[in-house]
Amino acid sequence: MARFFNTNAFRLAALYFALFAGSVLALFAFFYLSTAGFIETQIEQTVGAEIRGLQEQYEQLGAAGLVALVRERSLNERVDNMIYVMTDPFLHEIAGNLSAWPRTITPVKSGWITFPFDVHTRNGTVVHTALGTQLIVGGDRLLVARDLRDATVFRQHVLSTIAWAALISLALGIIGGLLMTRQMLRRVESVANTTRHIIHGDLAQRIPLTGSGDEFDQLGTNLNAMLDQIERLMAGMRQVADNIAHDLRTPLSRLRSRLEVTLLERPNTTRYAEVLTETIAEADQLLGTFNALLSIAEAEAGSRRDTATVVDLAEIARNVAELYEPVADDKGLTLTIGTPDSLPVRGDRHLLSQAIANLLDNALKYTPSGSVSLSVSRDDGTARIEVVDTGPGIPPDRRDVVFDRFVRLEGSRSTPGNGLGLSLVRAVAILHGGNVRLADNAPGLKAIFSLPAVQAETPRASDARPAA
Numbered sequence: 225m226a227r228f229f230n231t232n233a234f235r236l237a238a239l240y241f242a243l244f245a246g247s248v249l250a251l252f253a254f255f256y257l258s259t260a261g262f263i264e265t266q267i268e269q270t271v272g273a274e275i276r277g278l279q280e281q282y283e284q285l286g287a288a289g290l291v292a293l294v295r296e297r298s299l300n301e302r303v304d305n306m307i308y309v310m311t312d313p314f315l316h317e318i319a320g321n322l323s324a325w326p327r328t329i330t331p332v333k334s335g336w337i338t339f340p341f342d343v344h345t346r347n348g349t350v351v352h353t354a355l356g357t358q359l360i361v362g363g364d365r366l367l368v369a370r371d372l373r374d375a376t377v378f379r380q381h382v383l384s385t386i387a388w389a390a391l392i393s394l395a396l397g398i399i400g401g402l403l404m405t406r407q408m409l410r411r412v413e414s415v416a417n418t419t420r421h422i423i424h425g426d427l428a429q430r431i432p433l434t435g436s437g438d439e440f441d442q443l444g445t446n447l448n449a450m451l452d453q454i455e456r457l458m459a460g461m462r463q464v465a466d467n468i469a470h471d472l473r474t475p476l477s478r479l480r481s482r483l484e485v486t487l488l489e490r491p492n493t494t495r496y497a498e499v500l501t502e503t504i505a506e507a508d509q510l511l512g513t514f515n516a517l518l519s520i521a522e523a524e525a526g527s528r529r530d531t532a533t534v535v536d537l538a539e540i541a542r543n544v545a546e547l548y549e550p551v552a553d554d555k556g557l558t559l560t561i562g563t564p565d566s567l568p569v570r571g572d573r574h575l576l577s578q579a580i581a582n583l584l585d586n587a588l589k590y591t592p593s594g595s596v597s598l599s600v601s602r603d604d605g606t607a608r609i610e611v612v613d614t615g616p617g618i619p620p621d622r623r624d625v626v627f628d629r630f631v632r633l634e635g636s637r638s639t640p641g642n643g644l645g646l647s648l649v650r651a652v653a654i655l656h657g658g659n660v661r662l663a664d665n666a667p668g669l670k671a672i673f674s675l676p677a678v679q680a681e682t683p684r685a686s687d688a689r690p691a692a
């Protein structure tokens with residue numbers, strides 16, 4: 225409960241309630257003030273008109289005429305609750321329907337007075353109040369008044385009606401405010417609940433939406449989108465971790481068991497040397513996998529490496545091709561290279577070298593016979609590297625998945641490799657604001673790597689670093 229009073233929702237509700245109560249009370253006060261005086265005003269008008277009429281009569285008929293008139297009007301039961309008293313200058317009654325000139329008179333406003341008087345009913349005598357005004361005619365005094373009872377009853381009636389209405393409105397206001405607060409708190413609570421579940425490891429939890437599209441729904445939608453993204457990233461990371469565990473555990477355990485078996489055999493230096501050489505080769509391959517994974521992670525993170533330096537893509541390509549010429553010669557493949565004199569791009573020399581090397585490596589590795597060509601060209605603002613071979617190629621429906629980590633196609637299992645080369649190529653392309661795609665060379669494969677070229681600027685001497 226203390227927590228409830230501390231919430232923003234409660235404070236808001238309290239503020240709204242105060243505003244609501246203030247306006248309801250102001251409205252009712254206005255209503256009361258404008259209706260409650262209504263009957264008094266009517267009485268004043270009636271009494272005023274009556275006394276003016278009597279004055280006119282006095283002026284026409286004289287004192288005797290006025291007395292006769294007052295007597296006549298006082299004869300019946302008090303018609304219309306009207307009260308008449310006429311006395312001589314010494315307050316001796318001459319005519320009227322009140323037993324005597326009232327003893328206590330209270331002035332209310334200029335010319336108007338109130339006074340109590342006795343009313344005889346079947347149940348005894350009660351005191352009423354009257355509102356009236358007086359007139360002096362030739363020394364005699366005339367008082368005309370009217371019973372205020374109706375006005376009092378009406379005023380009380382209005383007051384009690386307003387009091388009830390105010391009470392009901394305020395009660396409704398409180399209930400409404402509490403409901404509103406509860407509703408708001410419940411939505412916040414549901415967000416808090418979901419985050420609690422997620423913190424405790426249930427990443428599949430999502431914030432429930434009401435579908436109303438209000439602020440809470442928008443917040444929920446955004447949070448859910450964020451959670452989806454986080455879940456995707458985590459799934460990707462888990463996949464990498466799984467892949468590593470799977471792809472590194474097998475060679476590591478193979479390596480270990482070979483050493484163990486050799487150790488159990490009869491000591492033999494020649495045999496030892498043989499096994500150690502194999503082990504070193506296998507360890508090298510493991511290191512290669514680790515390095516490739518690290519390079520991909522680095523390129524994907526893209527933070528540590530400097531990609532703002534202007535480098536010459538043509539020169540990088542020539543250097544890489546030079547490294548692979550012996551490989552091509554060994555396999556009896558023709559390797560042709562076509563590059564412009566220079567092609568400046570902004571990028572990381574080491575990563576670009578590795579990307580080109582991976583493409584060339586694939587082309588030479590998977591092409592049994594024929595030719596491989598590497599060409600670098602410029603097409604408007606885009607620098608383009610194409611590596612084309614005459615090998616088996618990749619079926620169109622597999623051209624996307626080969627970019628994923630550790631993916632190797634069926635026919636390639638016999639050749640050494642980790643299935644990480646193209647993953648690095650793609651990460652490098654994305655890091656440089658470019659892209660890589662695979663196309664058909666019928667027969668063979670055409671890999672196209674493009675990235676933005678630097679507009680009409682030659683690389684500065686300071687940017688030239690030795691190729692990796």
Ligand SMILES: Nc1ncnc2c1ncn2[C@@H]1O[C@H](COP(=O)(O)OP(=O)(O)OP(=O)(O)O)[C@@H](O)[C@H]1O
Binds near residue numbers: 640642
């Ligand atoms: N030029 C190509 N011709 C035919 N198939 C290819 C070619 N390039 C890649 N592939 C196929 O795509 C798969 C993925 O290539 P990737 O370069 O990512 O891995 P890898 O060459 O198997 O291993 P690594 O490059 O890590 O040594 C290869 O295993 C191969 O099946």
Ligand SMILES: [Mg+2]
Binds near residue numbers: 645
């Ligand atoms: Mg490869």
